[in-house]
Amino acid sequence: MFSRPTAPPPEPLCLETALKQYFGYETFRPGQQAIIEAALENRDLLVVMPTGGGKSLCFQLPALLRSGITLVVSPLIALMQDQVDALQANDLAATFLNSSLSGSESRQRQAQILRGEIKLVYVAPERLLTPTFLAFLDQVQAQVGLCALAIDEAHCVSEWGHDFRPEYRRLAELRQRYPHLPLMALTATATERVRQDIGQQLGLQQPYIHIASFNRPNLYYEVRPKHRQAYPELVQMLRQTQGSSIIYCLSRREVEDLSARLQQDGLRALPYHAGMSDGDRSRNQTQFIRDDVQIMVATIAFGMGINKSDVRLVVHYNLPRNLEGYYQEAGRAGRDGEPATCLLYHSPKDLRTLDWLIAQKVHPETGEPLAHEQRVARQQLRQILDYAEGTVCRRTIQLAYFGEAFAGNCANCDNCAQPKPLEDWTVEAQKFLSCVARCRERFGMNHIIEVLRGSKSQKVLGKGHDKLSTYGIGRDRTADQWRLLGRTLLHQRWLDETTDGYPVLKLNAASWNILRGQQSVQVSVLSTPAAIDKGSDKRVSAANQAEAEALFQRLRSLRKRLADEQSLPPYIVFADSSLRQMAQQQPQTLADFAQISGVGRRKLEQYGDAFVAEICNYCQAQKE
Numbered sequence: 001m002f003s004r005p006t007a008p009p010p011e012p013l014c015l016e017t018a019l020k021q022y023f024g025y026e027t028f029r030p031g032q033q034a035i036i037e038a039a040l041e042n043r044d045l046l047v048v049m050p051t052g053g054g055k056s057l058c059f060q061l062p063a064l065l066r067s068g069i070t071l072v073v074s075p076l077i078a079l080m081q082d083q084v085d086a087l088q089a090n091d092l093a094a095t096f097l098n099s100s101l102s103g104s105e106s107r108q109r110q111a112q113i114l115r116g117e118i119k120l121v122y123v124a125p126e127r128l129l130t131p132t133f134l135a136f137l138d139q140v141q142a143q144v145g146l147c148a149l150a151i152d153e154a155h156c157v158s159e160w161g162h163d164f165r166p167e168y169r170r171l172a173e174l175r176q177r178y179p180h181l182p183l184m185a186l187t188a189t190a191t192e193r194v195r196q197d198i199g200q201q202l203g204l205q206q207p208y209i210h211i212a213s214f215n216r217p218n219l220y221y222e223v224r225p226k227h228r229q230a231y232p233e234l235v236q237m238l239r240q241t242q243g244s245s246i247i248y249c250l251s252r253r254e255v256e257d258l259s260a261r262l263q264q265d266g267l268r269a270l271p272y273h274a275g276m277s278d279g280d281r282s283r284n285q286t287q288f289i290r291d292d293v294q295i296m297v298a299t300i301a302f303g304m305g306i307n308k309s310d311v312r313l314v315v316h317y318n319l320p321r322n323l324e325g326y327y328q329e330a331g332r333a334g335r336d337g338e339p340a341t342c343l344l345y346h347s348p349k350d351l352r353t354l355d356w357l358i359a360q361k362v363h364p365e366t367g368e369p370l371a372h373e374q375r376v377a378r379q380q381l382r383q384i385l386d387y388a389e390g391t392v393c394r395r396t397i398q399l400a401y402f403g404e405a406f407a408g409n410c411a412n413c414d415n416c417a418q419p420k421p422l423e424d425w426t427v428e429a430q431k432f433l434s435c436v437a438r439c440r441e442r443f444g445m446n447h448i449i450e451v452l453r454g455s456k457s458q459k460v461l462g463k464g465h466d467k468l469s470t471y472g473i474g475r476d477r478t479a480d481q482w483r484l485l486g487r488t489l490l491h492q493r494w495l496d497e498t499t500d501g502y503p504v505l506k507l508n509a510a511s512w513n514i515l516r517g518q519q520s521v522q523v524s525v526l527s528t529p530a531a532i533d534k535g536s537d538k539r540v541s542a543a544n545q546a547e548a549e550a551l552f553q554r555l556r557s558l559r560k561r562l563a564d565e566q567s568l569p570p571y572i573v574f575a576d577s578s579l580r581q582m583a584q585q586q587p588q589t590l591a592d593f594a595q596i597s598g599v600g601r602r603k604l605e606q607y608g609d610a611f612v613a614e615i616c617n618y619c620q621a622q623k624e
């Protein structure tokens with residue numbers, strides 16, 4: 001008897017192969033692979049990653065690998081559109097259903113879904129929970145199967161988040177209707193409170209939790225004083241920036257003024273704020289997204305739902321209201337992982353304006369000041385001031401705010417790139433901390449400093465703090481110097497501060513190490529803002545760089561042309577990082593071109609010839 005040769009068992013699909021084939025990427029970003037594996041085991045997920053971390057891929061790749069449909073809940077039409085555009089550009093079967101579609105378009109898409117031609121369906125939460133849509137979902141479940149529910153921007157479920165959407169709460173109802181359906185919750189919101197809320201409100205069951213670091217290593221953080229030279233400096237900065245810039249201002253008027261002034265100075269800039277008509281706003285936004293105009297001057301109304309991944313510079317021309325807002329807004333730079341700059345201008349005038357605005361927070365009916373809200377807002381303002389005036393690594397300050405310890409010396413912020421001289425202030429730190437202890441950890445920084453400097457203020461005398469052994473032991477330093485030390489201790493987490501609106505200093509385990517003399521304290525003194533020359537040590541092979549730059553510009557033009565032909569944003573065709581790699585490696589065959597990160601199966605077919613031809617032309621011309 002002959003035994004028929006058995007066919008080799010199908011090869012288990014390697015996740016990295018799928019990543020390259022579908023998305024064109026060579027390797028996973030940190031965390032992605034483990035998250036995807038958990039998703040493929042049908043586990044619930046809670047994924048917290050900063051903007052640009054690559055959250056979408058965590059539900060998109062599993063969706064493509066599983067049978068059945070993955071529903072994606074997303075709060076904003078623009079976001080859905082953008083993600084679906086990006087998926088379709090890779091020839092991946094995704095669609096969205098929302099109010100921007102006509103009845104017949106919706107029906108057509110629903111039919112496609114029921115025929116099993118789609119893997120990912122994006123939908124707004126309001127629509128998802130309507131009886132008609134639920135009936136449609138039952139049909140989907142019966143005919144093609146539902147395999148997962150991904151909830152993007154999951155912080156919307158929490159009142160403690162910055163964008164609460166009541167409909168998000170009701171998503172838990174889907175749990176009852178489809179008990180087998182795994183839930184994947186994704187957000188970039190960093191606070192612990194919101195994370196807990198997400199788990200509870202959505203009823204996640206023993207979820208696989210991934211909380212990424214909020215460090216964005218590709219962003220260069222810098223703070224400059226807003227003196228008279230600020231405007232010419234800004235113009236110069238904008239001229240030097242290769243790619244798109246966003247400039248945030250505090251008020252509509254400042255947006256209008258600054259954009260007009262930039263235009264007069266020959267820079268193409270557009271305004272964006274809530275006082276403009278919907279039509280004007282969306283026209284300006286589209287021009288920005290399509291790279292027709294590269295500078296957007298805006299209030300913070302701009303940015304939510306803007307997925308543009310190749311923003312190279314975000315300037316805050318006014319002091320922001322709080323550090324979380326600053327982190328999120330500045331974080332719109334460099335989502336593609338390429339170097340980008342976040343610049344903040346700091347001026348006493350803005351501080352006064354913000355302080356005034358806080359004083360305006362009153363009860364709408366009684367006109368009574370809203371004491372609690374004012375207190376919280378003042379504390380938040382103080383934290384952003386600490387950031388702006390801080391002399392330690394900017395990342396350390398930002399990440400400490402999110403409860404993350406960061407060692408400092410990031411080499412990619414102004415304070416690290418141009419460190420201020422360090423002095424050993426261990427003895428001062430011991431004085432400061434023991435004063436906190438003597439005051440029984442019940443007072444804020446100003447009071448501690450008054451005691452140290454031997455103040456005769458009513459509060460100090462009234463509490464009997466002039467009797468403390470630490471009273472007056474710090475007269476040799478100015479109040480500003482003590483404040484600098486206090487902030488440094490907080491930023492480096494050698495001291496804690498309560499965050500309920502009454503900032504009270506508390507000792508922690510690290511404080512005791514200092515008090516016991518087991519740890520020294522270095523303080524960077526003297527804050528002299530100077531011009532930045534980031535690249536001075538990187539002047540290697542300048543000629544090569546210049547050549548790559550010239551080719552990069554040509555590839556950008558080609559990308560723009562191809563994008564316009566299809567009415568797509570250029571970054572959907574290829575990310576800046578892909579173009580940079582092309583400019584450096586100069587692939588002159590399709591096989592070499594396929595190795596570029598971001599070139600998947602579809603984009604190779606669609607754009608390979610055009611880009612390879614452009615690169616060959618360029619290399620040819622160089623030789624002649």
Ligand code: ADP
Pocket residue numbers: 025026027028029032049050051052053054055056057309335336575597
């Ligand atoms: P988030 O939703 O977390 O802000 P996205 O999912 O939009 O981030 O991803 C940000 C950018 O990073 C996108 O341009 C995306 O295509 C890209 N990206 C995601 N994963 C990878 C990867 N493994 N390799 C290279 N680029 C990636």
Ligand code: ZN
Pocket residue numbers: 392393394395396408409410411412413414415416417
């Ligand atoms: Zn740093």
